[in-house]
Amino acid sequence: MIEIEIQNETHQTQERLRFAVVPRIGEGIRLREPDGFWASYDVLDLWYQKADYGDIWVPYLHVRITPAEMDSTAEDTLQHDKGLTPFAI
16 A cells, blocks of 8 residues: 555645555546545646655645536535425425
């Protein structure tokens, strides 16, 4: 497992996650949102920094929510705010 530092541009957060492989620039990954739901994110940048210990290089990812994902969550929020009920009589 590879521990990767994720810098989330959408929520301005940082977290460390473990991956089996390092995602490449342009690939999509699924991350859990602060509200507990999963969302798609695009990898914008990937770089390595030398760790404080030994001769080890730590990968860092810079991600942003996928534009289509942001559009769908905005529509869901809008429908929820309107109070639409699909089975109203």
